[in-house]
Amino acid sequence: MPSGLFHEKYETDEEIFQTLFVKAWLFAFLAGCALFPLFASKYMISIMTEVGIAIIACHGLNLLTGFTGQISLGHAAFMGVGAYTASILISKAGLPFIVALPAAGAVAALVGMVFGIPSLRLRGLYLAIATIAAQFIIEFVIRRWDRLTGGVEGMYVDPGTLGPLHLNNATHLYYVTFVLAAAVTMATKNIVRARSGRAFVAIRDRYLAAEVIGVNLFKYRLLSFAVSAFFAGIAGALMAQYLEVITHESFTIHQSIDYLAMCIIGGLGHILGAVFGVAFWFILERLLEWMTTTLNSAFPDHITWFVSIKEIVFGVTIIWFLIFEPDGLAARWRTIRAYWKLWPFSY
């Protein structure tokens, strides 16, 4: 019996899930997710649906910002494009959800590519400013294109159906989101392993060197924007189903910044980063909310303190993370795993 993991073929070396242990845990995790609605309250199901949507969106942003190094502050706007595309196709054109979902992704990808064009010339903070422009332009269009989007009144989203699943049912929507989140995670992993992913990383690390070795910068930057916005579009379509009414206020720059923060906490440039970041964000939010509501009920006179405390704790936690975990939770996870692998004989 081998006393470690030894690869004898390239195929095994390239496998994503290499050991039985990992596979078992993954299976247990997925089974847990699948069985979750059986014992969870409606509230927890709706939170988990939000988590799934955020994971899809964060994978997109992570691909763009974490792997390709292009900072984007317009991610929520691309979600908005997807949300409105899907809703208009379902409510006004009467198309089924199964058509509207990829269409939402495709339209968002197109829009993402348009706003990705400046990335050829702009880098770093300048690109961030350009993507803020995307955020504002898209919001403005949503607000003013009354006839299509309902303008400031927003629009009601007809619930989509997917075979036997009706998406206005919280549990059904949870399952759809969960399957899509798993699929997007796998897709991201495979993109990153493939030629395009390596090109992305090369661009991020040193774009000049990447160009010298034959990476077409423009093509891959645009591709990164397109894939990222595609995922955002999918997330947006699900978000529209979740919210049931969408307005321009549902996809603001604050949302974009939140997603970026989740990616940073989780670890930019790690597949698990998006998942960890989202999980951490939501758990912290729930915990603080639970704490403040309990404290509020116990000491109603000081309610305004606790709310401020909540904001401060949230901010401090994120700063703390940036200082002590600059590589995010994904990196910490790796060290923990390495530690246990060798424990108790670490050297």
Added chain:
Amino acid sequence: MKTKKDFKSTVVTLLVAMGLIFLPLSGQAAEEIKWGVLIDLSGPTSDWGKNQVKGQLDAMRWVNEHGGINGKKLRLIVIDDGYKVPKGVAGYNRLVDSEKVIGLYIQSTGTIMTLAKKIVADGVATIAASFTSKFQDPAKTPFSFFVSPSYGTMGRIALKWIRDNWKDKTRNPKICYLYPDNKYGRDILNVCKDYAKKIGVDVGPDQVINWPTKDATVQLTNMKRYNPDFAYLTSTAMNGAVVLKNAKTLGLKTKFISNIRSFEETLIELSGGAAEGTYGVHPIAPYGADVPGMKKIVKAHEKWHPGEKGTNVYVEGWVNILCVTEVLKKADKAGNLTPAGIRAAFEQFRNFDTGGLAPPLTFTSTDHRASMAAKIYQIQNGKMVDVSGWVELPRDMTYFGK
């Protein structure tokens, strides 16, 4: 082997710890009625939200000290939504599904519009801070109530007051609308413009002033070309103060009328004197006003928040909870403490008097317009002074639900 065992015990400890964390806090006190409050305490409208929630919690405390709901305790569960729609939806789900409140207060227009369908489907009684007339038709929103005239009605009250006090026979008074480009800002436009035409007030070009407002000089200069006698400002205190300051700097002769969400004590402070002489339309009595219902509020505020300043938003919080209390008492007496019972209790309101804090409230099963009256106040020496008495509109169906 030891590793695995240790790992297992770690997992178990973690699970237990998590279980403890998520374990709901101690059992409930018997006979407690839960009411939800979904409000912005950390977002762009948090100044307003904090005063509102302060009023509501003080009212709750007062109610509980004075017999509660027929002996049962009223408990408010406050959740902060940061004025964000997804957070608001999550908060709603938590209040309704986990906390099992029988009704709730929702502040943000965006959140309540998003939830409108769900509220009907779930059958939860709601009190809104968003006074849009879209929630006044029980045929569409059977469980929605609010304790004030709608934004549109208050806009019409201002127009009526302008027209009634207009002395110049040679021409009509002129008005311009200033508002942010969102649902809240555009809510009153159609109704008010139509009404203005009917009663003979000329409406000038709209000026869109978005949030957060940092400078409104461009819009005000544009408005100056039309030179209106009045400007109706739909905004919030924080943003409205900027507009008033700019107007003072430009030396405009136009008289500003702020709507209910802008016209509060904070506006006076933030505008640094620029609000002096401007008007506001408001149905709720300002803090400290000489009405019978105010005594207990002032007493409570001085006792529980010594040194702090009372505001009309605080009074509005009281009015909300006093109405909720009345409704819950009725529903409880009828033995029907359910959303349907609450709706029925609300719809029994016939000129319900809050001691002059708000105009008498009436709800019927076909009409959820609480009242049709408000007062015009002017800011004189940093105080809100009633300059009109009650201005009331007839309860006709012309603008119902629009």
